[in-house]
Amino acid sequence: MSEFTAYSIIAAKKNKKELSYKEIKWFVDSAVSGKVHKYQLSALLMAIYLNGMSTEETAHLTRVMLDSGEKLKFRGHHYVDKHSTGGIGDKASFILGPIAAACGVKVPMIAGRGLGHTGGTIDKIESVKGFKTGIDSKKFKELLKKNDFVLSAQTKKITPADGLIYSIRDVTATIESIPLITASIMSKKLAEGANGIVMDIKTGSGSFMKTSKRATELAKSILGTAKQFNKGATALLTDMSQPLGNKVGNSLEIIESLDTLKGNGPEDLTKLSVELAAHMVLLAKKAKNIKEARTKCIEVIENQKAYDLFRKVVASQGGKLSSLDNLEVAKTKTCVLARTSGYIKSFKNDVIGLKLVDLGGGRKVAGEKIDHAVGFDFHKKIGDQVKKGEKILTIFHHKKQNTLARKIKKEFQDDIILISKTKTNKPKLIQKVMSL
């Protein structure tokens, strides 16, 4: 007989008691094996949501989730990955990965697919024909050794406990819990073998953590957990009140990533990618300070080493370079024009993600196929002046979607993008840098 029961552990958390490592381990392992019922798991998750978890408890949960599956282990500071809480037009992984790798960092990146208003790194890279994202751990190690950067989808063998817990959180309104988010992110990053992690925590209308306060809490929780595991970590709080870069949509985002790797990217995307990569370089001890790290990152863009490395990764993982150079973009364009003169005031960023879903570029439910060719190209950003009749963005869609595109155009004009008469400040891209 075990010393624990599901009841006593739920009751303890419900009564705001701190759970021990053994209690969390017993509960999660029993939930995975089916001994603890899903309805007991969901009760515990709601109690955690409402009563919280200490840094120690969060680390225990992370450890238990990590230990539930396959783990990669690498030796050395130079195995560093980035994780983003996700946002509209966030294609920084494709840029910072090659930059950091070209600076001597090993980047073992395991990423996810999109759902709802957020796109997924794996969906975007699959715009390139032939690119394989289902990579087993043996091949993963080989590719990392050869290319310094590997980009793989999460398999069921990695943190299966997270898979179960996430599936329950998703339907019981317990997603936005800082300890649960922390354990979910950190268990996956630790399972892929990263010894350092740079967190890009988005704030604003298109993000998970809508307020700066919540984003700061999440950053502290992630850093605290990294410390418990003796891993290096840095967290950046960055703006997500408008799309990152100009392009939104799968193929379009890969095209913009290539432009950025060649030094021709939009200012915000370039700046953020360099900054995140620089912090990875610093954690990997490949530079003495952040300034030197930044200089190195800019250098590998200028000398095209990062661009070349990305092409090598694509080819190594089965992607056709001919497809990469000729990514399919939907042919029909519908332009959204400013109805009045003024300054761009705000974007309803999460709604933009949903409009991409309407066009087929994202999914409503897990497992749905997506259309890589559709998307948006934004010509104006917050603070930019616009004249009445001037193009704000272009919608790329298929001819048969003409009616839908006109509807979306109207929604952009009515509601999604607001224009004000008075001048608006541009949002600060990098709001805060926090480290251990």
Add this chain to the structure above:
Amino acid sequence: MSEFTAYSIIAAKKNKKELSYKEIKWFVDSAVSGKVHKYQLSALLMAIYLNGMSTEETAHLTRVMLDSGEKLKFRGHHYVDKHSTGGIGDKASFILGPIAAACGVKVPMIAGRGLGHTGGTIDKIESVKGFKTGIDSKKFKELLKKNDFVLSAQTKKITPADGLIYSIRDVTATIESIPLITASIMSKKLAEGANGIVMDIKTGSGSFMKTSKRATELAKSILGTAKQFNKGATALLTDMSQPLGNKVGNSLEIIESLDTLKGNGPEDLTKLSVELAAHMVLLAKKAKNIKEARTKCIEVIENQKAYDLFRKVVASQGGKLSSLDNLEVAKTKTCVLARTSGYIKSFKNDVIGLKLVDLGGGRKVAGEKIDHAVGFDFHKKIGDQVKKGEKILTIFHHKKQNTLARKIKKEFQDDIILISKTKTNKPKLIQKVMSL
């Protein structure tokens, strides 16, 4: 498509929003039909546990649970029942039911079985051979018309939503939630057709609501819900820091009930039964004030009308009067003696319930058979003086349980009953009376 989703309703309660009747109805009905998953129900229950429910929400939940099953309806104030939150040696139903009925009240009593440290009214009455507790609604009405008091077990047709919700609460540590307890009790009492309800809310070591504050909260919640349904209600907060009466165990409790109906019962049990019955008589408008109601109740004990009515009920429901007059009690006795002289200070009342379970007189899990013959007879109560070597209680058990009885005897002496050198006050039996 419904306008509701399980997710949005869970999220609302999680965010401390008040749920509407329609939301609660949709959620509970969908849970009963299986459209909403048990793990979503348990998440909502935990959110209700931690964030509470308003009086209106509690009434909505009561209504929805009531409407989920079969309902009896009777016209008139004089249909009144009692409900107790349960305690050790609580056999008041067998006494107050006949008393109230003999005073002109119609008592449609639906009761439950025991689990864990609390015994069940239905288990106790089944000590009488032949007594039928599974009564359908047609027969229930007939018996009530004929006998004025009917005692039946809850069927699956009554408040099936409560059955489902209770089964989930039981394994997710969400039992002790005042709105959930209220809805569970009130939906059942309303389903049996009672137009007035007297609540006996126990406080102290053997009770559900350990503190007077919690007991008062529950009383207020019950009264508030009764008001929403235009039902009469009175709540009594009564002591459960020691067994009620002297006898604990199924047959033993029926024997003590008969003694009490004949006017020879222990003081506390007699007083409480008369007081609860008097409040039923008052709610039924069969007396002008509580004093007159009390006088009437005492009268029907003295003239044996209540005793005769009980025997009639037993016979009408199939119980053999020969069995009632010769209830089986285990033959072997083990006496628990005082180790020191002094005054009885306290009882660990809930542990007494568990010791009865150890002897087989209660059940660990639902559905287990129980032994009606075993039990305890307490000779001393809190505040009583005892001399070293004097009998405090007698354990009634079977011969093969000698070793177990010795172990239980030692536990009583070590831990369950404390004796102090200094005089202790007797606890106040009826602590508070609250009405609408």
